[in-house]
Amino acid sequence: MPESRDLRRPLEQELISRGVRMTHQRRLLIQIIQGADSHLDALALWQRARRQDPTLNKVTVYRTLAMLKKYGLVDELDLMHLEGGRHYYEARTTRDHIHLACIKCGRIQEFESSLFEKLKGQIERERRFSIKVVRVEAGGFCDRCKP
Ligand SMILES: [Zn+2]
Ligand SMILES: [Zn+2]
Numbered sequence: 001m002p003e004s005r006d007l008r009r010p011l012e013q014e015l016i017s018r019g020v021r022m023t024h025q026r027r028l029l030i031q032i033i034q035g036a037d038s039h040l041d042a043l044a045l046w047q048r049a050r051r052q053d054p055t056l057n058k059v060t061v062y063r064t065l066a067m068l069k070k071y072g073l074v075d076e077l078d079l080m081h082l083e084g085g086r087h088y089y090e091a092r093t094t095r096d097h098i099h100l101a102c103i104k105c106g107r108i109q110e111f112e113s114s115l116f117e118k119l120k121g122q123i124e125r126e127r128r129f130s131i132k133v134v135r136v137e138a139g140g141f142c143d144r145c146k147p
Contacts, residue, residue: 010034011091014073025049025056029064039077039088039108065089072132080139082106096120096134102142109142 011030016022032048033040040048046061068074068089077088080101095117097110120131141147 041086041088098136101139103139104145
């Protein structure tokens with residue numbers, strides 16, 4: 001369950017402010033991504049959207065995801081490739097988080113820490129590198145699966 005959900009930027013407003021034309025289907029997809037309680041891949045997103053609009057085409061899902069990526073509004077994650085080559089999408093938050101992927105049950109937890117923010121600051125200072133995207137994933141056993 002992403003604890004960072006409340007920190008998500010309102011995607012629809014972000015798109016409108018960039019001059020993107022909002023269609024009914026785009027709005028539906030964006031609402032699902034914004035409100036998702038788990039990390040969705042394109043197929044899961046399509047399945048959820050089709051429950052509300054059976055005419056929604058898979059191509060629309062890919063196009064909308066590509067557009068959100070282009071504007072830097074979603075992160076694309078592979079989550080340790082637990083499910084093969086699937087990619088997951090989540091709305092970018094104002095604070096970055098680390099993903100903890102359980103290699104046994106597949107549960108994904110999110111972890112935020114001020115140390116992570118400090119580390120990013122240190123990288124930016126020491127390497128004079130301006131970080132735009134940062135992804136950290138840890139694979140292991142969650143508290144329920146720990147042997
Ligand atoms: Zn587990
Ligand atoms: Zn996440």
